[in-house]
Amino acid sequence: DVKVTQSSRYLVKRTGEKVFLECVQDMDHENMFWYRQDPGLGLRLIYFSYDVKMKEKGDIPEGYSVSREKKERFSLILESASTNQTSMYLCASSLTGGWRGYTFGSGTRLTVV
């Protein structure tokens, strides 16, 4: 089975800190994604990557950046965390094209204080 692992289940960070959220998948998937989930808003795409060192902005990229130096790892970076970035962050991976569906990680609940 494909497994997507997010390094932290819960994180608490201070406003202004630089925050790294890490995601690793073990099934050689080409595509990786970062979503944030907020009550009443569903899942919104932040960034995705369809190949190593490639990245594409999703629907809400402001305040975030990403890094994909290796195929299996996709990092989400909050350059200067703000309270409005308090959210559940979900990482997912898929084969190229995405039509077979995604496999999701368990999520990281980030609180910025």
Next chain:
Amino acid sequence: AQKVTQAQTEISVVEKEDVTLDCVYETRDTTYYLFWYKQPPSGELVFLIRRNSFDEQNEISGRYSWNFQKSTSSFNFTITASQVVDSAVYFCALLRGYGGSQGNLIFGKGTKLSVKP
């Protein structure tokens, strides 16, 4: 614009009742894929079904069934004889950018289903 609408924010039923979760989508693509995912309280989204735009056959898997109608742009999900374990948030999703390497899912806002004993 591509969009997925799940108009029902929350539904509460009593065990053994049937329940239908609605999903309406918008897309200009002629070929597209639709999905349903379940998010139990543990948080991890679990894949339930995929349907492509060329296949309008309804699908049944145990107590779950899906009704895909292109004429009304709907992809509804019915749980028959609901159980407490069905309590979760259910998301409908549309794949945009099909045919390229950059296909990605756009999700509805989800429907929270509570099944009470």
